[in-house]
Amino acid sequence: MAKTIGVILSERVIAGLVVDHHLHGELCCFPANADNEYALIELHTEGLIKVICGQVLAARGPHHDISAVGVALPGLIKNGVVEEAPNLPQLKGARIAELLTAELHREGIDAPVNVVNDADGMAAGLAANQGKLDSMIRVWTLGIGIGFGRYPFAPGVWEGGHTVVTLDEKETFCGCGGRGHIEGIMGHRAMRLRFLDMEPEEVFAEAKNGNERCRKFVRMWHNALAAGTAASIHMSGPGKFFLSGFNARFLDLALLKTCLHEMVKMSPLQGYTLEIVQDNPEVRVLGAAVTAEQAITYAHNHRPEPSYR
Numbered sequence: 001m002a003k004t005i006g007v008i009l010s011e012r013v014i015a016g017l018v019v020d021h022h023l024h025g026e027l028c029c030f031p032a033n034a035d036n037e038y039a040l041i042e043l044h045t046e047g048l049i050k051v052i053c054g055q056v057l058a059a060r061g062p063h064h065d066i067s068a069v070g071v072a073l074p075g076l077i078k079n080g081v082v083e084e085a086p087n088l089p090q091l092k093g094a095r096i097a098e099l100l101t102a103e104l105h106r107e108g109i110d111a112p113v114n115v116v117n118d119a120d121g122m123a124a125g126l127a128a129n130q131g132k133l134d135s136m137i138r139v140w141t142l143g144i145g146i147g148f149g150r151y152p153f154a155p156g157v158w159e160g161g162h163t164v165v166t167l168d169e170k171e172t173f174c175g176c177g178g179r180g181h182i183e184g185i186m187g188h189r190a191m192r193l194r195f196l197d198m199e200p201e202e203v204f205a206e207a208k209n210g211n212e213r214c215r216k217f218v219r220m221w222h223n224a225l226a227a228g229t230a231a232s233i234h235m236s237g238p239g240k241f242f243l244s245g246f247n248a249r250f251l252d253l254a255l256l257k258t259c260l261h262e263m264v265k266m267s268p269l270q271g272y273t274l275e276i277v278q279d280n281p282e283v284r285v286l287g288a289a290v291t292a293e294q295a296i297t298y299a300h301n302h303r304p305e306p307s308y309r
């Protein structure tokens with residue numbers, strides 16, 4: 001029986017024990033209640049590593065035969081190093097895998113640590129939950145920013161949320177500073193910058209009431225997601241796309257399908273499906289653990305990944 005521990009890092013550190021691709025027991029959280037949303041931002045890397053280690057120990061319980069620990073966090077991760085993490089800025093440049101491996105070793109856990117982007121972790125969790133660890137799964141997470149995750153793991157950069165979907169020179173709302181990106185249209189932060197007088201909730205409500213400016217935007221919002229999805233279909237083929245994140249509530253699936261239908265016309269590429277799924281910590285923890293387990297197998301079977309620089 002493969003026993004692994006998955007950890008996710010967002011507003012809180014949440015860890016869970018995974019046995020044979022299923023969550024086992026309760027999730028362990030720090031802080032224990034969700035009220036203190038700034039608790040992690042205030043921690044230095046060293047403090048954060050100690051917190052993660054503490055939650056891994058709590059999740060492990062009496063199970064001493066842990067084969068791997070997986071950590072999923074919002075950021076650009078390469079070889080266990082956080083290259084970019086806009087929401088946890090103190091982590092930029094941190095050698096998370098190395099630091100956590102050492103800290104766990106001090107606490108008596110000798111297991112390889114694997115760090116992944118949280119959107120990829122989410123895709124792996126959805127694959128495991130649906131018993132589809134043998135097929136390709138992609139997931140868009142619609143939140144403050146736009147995440148794009150894919151399963152199975154493949155070396156490379158998968159910043160799908162920054163796919164260019166418009167050549168309009170005025171489209172400069174993306175958090176990364178790039179022009180014409182999906183996130184610059186769909187991201188919660190970007191929407192607030194665009195509509196300084198209205199919250200995103202009001203924009204979508206006003207669109208239903210016939211407000212022309214809002215209606216146009218809602219159409220563009222769906223077109224942006226369709227364009228990003230179409231780009232992925234044209235590069236990697238059709239398949240299953242999940243839609244998640246707190247702003248999935250704004251999705252009109254019929255409208256999205258209409259937009260996408262206009263963009264993907266080659267018949268061999270039309271076998272794609274779209275499905276909205278709840279974003280929950282259980283799926284993400286499971287995904288982080290499954291990815292860690294697969295990373296060990298991958299490392300056994302492959303030479304080091306090529307550099308994309």
Ligand SMILES: [Zn+2]
Nearest residue numbers: 162174176181
């Ligand atoms: Zn961008």
